[in-house]
Amino acid sequence: MLLIKDLKKTFQNGTKALRGINLTVNAGEFVTILGPSGSGKTTLLRSINGLENIDSGKIVFGHRKIDNEYISYVQKKTGMIFQEYNLVNNLSSINNVLSGLLNSSSKFLSMFYLFTHKQKLQALQSLETVGLLDKAYSRVDQLSGGQRQRIGIARAIIKKPILLLADEPVASLDPRAANLILSLLKKICNEFNITIICNLHQVELAIKFSDRIIGLLDGSIMFDSSTKIIDTDYVQNIYREDNKGLTF
Amino acid sequence: MIKKKNNLKKLTFVVAPASDEGESLDFKKLVKHLEEKLETSINLKYSNSYKDALLSIKNGSAQLGWLGSYAYMKLDQQNTDIEPFAVGILKGRITSNYHSLFIVNSKSDIKKIEDLRTKSLTLSDKFSASGYEVPKYELENIGLPITNKKIYKNIYYVKNHDEAIKRVLQGSTDAAAISSINFEKWFKSNQKENRSLRVIYKSPAISGPPLVFARNLDPFFKDKIKSIVLDAHNHIDLGGYGGKMDRYIDIETSQTKHLESYIRPQWGWKTFVLISSFVSVLSFVVIDLEINFLKLLSDSTKYLGDILGRMLPPDFSNLKNLIYLMLETIEIAFLGTFLAIILSIPVGLLSARNIAPNYFIYIIARTITVFFRSIPEFIMAMILVIAIGFGAMPGVLALGFHTMGFLAKFYAEDIEHINKGPVEALKSAGASKRQIISFAVIPQIIPSFIGNNLYILDRNIRMATMLGIVGAGGIGYELQSSFRMFEYQKVSSIIFIIFVTIFLIDNLSSYIRSKVS
Numbered sequence: 001m002l003l004i005k006d007l008k009k010t011f012q013n014g015t016k017a018l019r020g021i022n023l024t025v026n027a028g029e030f031v032t033i034l035g036p037s038g039s040g041k042t043t044l045l046r047s048i049n050g051l052e053n054i055d056s057g058k059i060v061f062g063h064r065k066i067d068n069e070y071i072s073y074v075q076k077k078t079g080m081i082f083q084e085y086n087l088v089n090n091l092s093s094i095n096n097v098l099s100g101l102l103n104s105s106s107k108f109l110s111m112f113y114l115f116t117h118k119q120k121l122q123a124l125q126s127l128e129t130v131g132l133l134d135k136a137y138s139r140v141d142q143l144s145g146g147q148r149q150r151i152g153i154a155r156a157i158i159k160k161p162i163l164l165l166a167d168e169p170v171a172s173l174d175p176r177a178a179n180l181i182l183s184l185l186k187k188i189c190n191e192f193n194i195t196i197i198c199n200l201h202q203v204e205l206a207i208k209f210s211d212r213i214i215g216l217l218d219g220s221i222m223f224d225s226s227t228k229i230i231d232t233d234y235v236q237n238i239y240r241e242d243n244k245g246l247t248f
Numbered sequence: 249m250i251k252k253k254n255n256l257k258k259l260t261f262v263v264a265p266a267s268d269e270g271e272s273l274d275f276k277k278l279v280k281h282l283e284e285k286l287e288t289s290i291n292l293k294y295s296n297s298y299k300d301a302l303l304s305i306k307n308g309s310a311q312l313g314w315l316g317s318y319a320y321m322k323l324d325q326q327n328t329d330i331e332p333f334a335v336g337i338l339k340g341r342i343t344s345n346y347h348s349l350f351i352v353n354s355k356s357d358i359k360k361i362e363d364l365r366t367k368s369l370t371l372s373d374k375f376s377a378s379g380y381e382v383p384k385y386e387l388e389n390i391g392l393p394i395t396n397k398k399i400y401k402n403i404y405y406v407k408n409h410d411e412a413i414k415r416v417l418q419g420s421t422d423a424a425a426i427s428s429i430n431f432e433k434w435f436k437s438n439q440k441e442n443r444s445l446r447v448i449y450k451s452p453a454i455s456g457p458p459l460v461f462a463r464n465l466d467p468f469f470k471d472k473i474k475s476i477v478l479d480a481h482n483h484i485d486l487g488g489y490g491g492k493m494d495r496y497i498d499i500e501t502s503q504t505k506h507l508e509s510y511i512r513p514q515w516g517w518k519t520f521v522l523i524s525s526f527v528s529v530l531s532f533v534v535i536d537l538e539i540n541f542l543k544l545l546s547d548s549t550k551y552l553g554d555i556l557g558r559m560l561p562p563d564f565s566n567l568k569n570l571i572y573l574m575l576e577t578i579e580i581a582f583l584g585t586f587l588a589i590i591l592s593i594p595v596g597l598l599s600a601r602n603i604a605p606n607y608f609i610y611i612i613a614r615t616i617t618v619f620f621r622s623i624p625e626f627i628m629a630m631i632l633v634i635a636i637g638f639g640a641m642p643g644v645l646a647l648g649f650h651t652m653g654f655l656a657k658f659y660a661e662d663i664e665h666i667n668k669g670p671v672e673a674l675k676s677a678g679a680s681k682r683q684i685i686s687f688a689v690i691p692q693i694i695p696s697f698i699g700n701n702l703y704i705l706d707r708n709i710r711m712a713t714m715l716g717i718v719g720a721g722g723i724g725y726e727l728q729s730s731f732r733m734f735e736y737q738k739v740s741s742i743i744f745i746i747f748v749t750i751f752l753i754d755n756l757s758s759y760i761r762s763k764v765s
């Protein structure tokens with residue numbers, strides 16, 4: 001469903017963030033991207049949904065190459081989850097989740113936080129999926145980190161995307177909450193058949209939850225392997241040798 | 249596969265043991281109604297355990313029944329042979345939702361579920377949602393998993409919720425987790441005793457337990473059963489889990505109703521109170537000031553037209569002098585703003601609660617800012633003109649001191665609202681207060697510092713054009729004398745020059761702002 005060919009990106013200050021990425025992601029796959037800090041994981045995700053302009057190469061979404069016209073459709077069909085949640089803290093959970101529907105809501109009514117009955121049901125449905133129905137009317141700043149990330153997920157899935165991009169969704173969470181969030185993503189991937197591309201730093205979590213691991217280093221793909229046949233020590237070691245002193 | 253013909257001859261309706269047989273788990277009328285409509289005999293069987301009930305549908309010895317909420321919970325993994333098709337709404341309710349409750353004897357000193365450590369707990373059958381699955385999950389969440397034997401004195405499992413209630417009353421267990429439906433039922437029918445139990449925890453809502461049938465029944469037959477059940481309330485008094493039922497509805501409708509029960513208006517009553525009180529105050533003020541909009545409209549068009557006619561076209565004969573005066577005005581504003589910035593930095597820092605060295609200094613600094621803000625620069629300029637004579641100086645001083653009050657207030661508020669994270673980080677690294685100010689406070693307020701200063705400069709230029717009226721220098725003096733002499737065309741030319749100046753300054757300041765932020 002996603003095909004990336006020879007993708008290159010150099011920032012204005014001369015940093016070569018991506019140096020020719022080739023990648024195919026199948027529908028319904030849960031792909032993890034591993035890589036040390038600065039290897040270009042965030043830049044790759046941001047390039048896919050058009051938050052970053054690419055220098056050369058192409059990205060094909062569905063059957064069409066992403067260009068300026070097509071990008072708004074791609075954005076409609078992809079959800080994004082952020083490390084820092086990016087929620088509006090002094091709004092209620094349900095209003096944060098409803099903000100995921102703004103793209104398809106009445107511009108006038110939504111300005112006053114007014115939504116249709118059906119949209120509210122959709123929002124509650126998403127909240128139920130992430131198990132936070134009873135927090136629908138709590139302000140987001142009264143929730144724990146793990147709960148906030150679940151609200152972030154609810155906001156991303158309310159518009160029924162076919163692709164979910166998660167940029168280090170568990171980096172600020174404790175191991176238990178991290179496990180919970182990833183199993184939730186896994187469940188969403190399986191039940192709704194949503195493709196997930198997730199940046200992570202933890203090898204164990206990547207192996208436990210995803211179907212496939214892609215190792216990124218210095219803007220290039222170092223390996224690409226199914227988690228069924230992956231050798232954990234091998235993955236760990238690549239990073240140790242190549243980045244003495246760097247942990248990820 | 250069960251053949252269609254067999255179905256029609258004899259069916260079994262199995263009931264899991266959520267409650268003692270009787271009114272609170274009564275399917276007799278429903279089953280009888282089904283028998284009549286289907287023209288089949290149906291055997292109503294009360295099972296001894298959830299598991300037996302579940303198995304009997306799986307192995308085909310029963311075809312339909314009621315299994316508690318468990319029927320939903322493990323649906324995807326294990327119970328593919330079982331299909332929920334309808335859920336009952338109790339009389340007087342809108343949804344089928346219920347809760348799991350933790351109850352204790354009123355005499356007990358247990359206040360919340362966290363207190364259950366080292367106590368004995370009674371749960372129901374492992375297949376009960378409110379008596380096992382949900383309490384298990386809730387206890388796990390607070391770090392008291394029931395799988396850890398060391399945490400509890402004892403965990404008992406009983407057949408149904410009524411039994412659990414009995415044990416709490418007797419004192420043979422410290423606490424029990426039961427369904428809110430059983431609890432309410434008990435509460436109603438035991439008026440005398442009902443103070444003797446106390447609820448210490450109520451779980452989030454659980455969807456009501458459905459009626460189910462075997463998935464492999466003939467589809468046509470399944471539809472028939474379903475439509476009879478959904479229509480049954482029109483013909484008979486229904487019973488079910490928890491007592492008398494208003495009706496049975498299908499699962500999807502029930503799910504929607506479940507979600508709907510959470511919907512609240514987007515705007516609460518507080519907002520409406522706020523808006524309506526604002527409107528009332530507004531109308532009161534308009535009435536109190538005797539403002540008549542119609543009269544205002546007719547008068548203003550009449551006189552405004554007249555004066556505008558006399559102002560046009562502007563008279564630029566004196567242009568050179570006007571430009572010179574305008575420049576002087578800008579200089580006054582510039583100097584005044586500079587003075588304000590210099591003065592406001594210390595005063596602003598000292599009037600921020602989190603920076604001021606002590607409360608006394610804080611109060612003094614606050615008083616200074618309020619004092620200078622409360623005297624209009626016009627008045628200040630008048631006094632200064634008397635004290636130090638005509639010219640630019642009184643204008644500069646009046647503007648400087650007045651807007652110092654504003655800037656100091658802006659800074660103080662910005663400082664009070666900075667992100668505390670960096671401050672704490674530096675504090676924990678042993679930085680001194682002054683170091684914290686220059687490393688964590690000032691960098692954070694720089695953008696708004698620049699923005700505020702530009703705004704004050706803009707404002708001071710506008711004000712400086714008026715200060716000449718009281719003799720404090722600038723173009724204002726010219727403006728006033730033109731008015732006095734009824735030279736309205738000169739007035740309009742001055743207004744025009746002021747407009748052009750402000751327009752240019754406005755663009756310049758937004759340019760600077762975009763460059764620095």
Ligand SMILES: Nc1ncnc2c1ncn2[C@@H]1O[C@H](COP(=O)(O)OP(=O)(O)OP(=O)(O)O)[C@@H](O)[C@H]1O
Pocket residue numbers: 011012013015016017035036037038039040041042043044
């Ligand atoms: N806006 C930017 N301008 C210039 N360089 C940038 C910008 N964003 C990222 N970079 C650089 O591009 C490279 C890749 O950055 P990226 O954020 O994609 O890494 P990452 O793998 O997500 O790292 P992390 O694990 O720390 O989040 C880095 O060297 C980074 O410094």
Ligand SMILES: [Mg+2]
Pocket residue numbers: 041042043167168
């Ligand atoms: Mg990143």
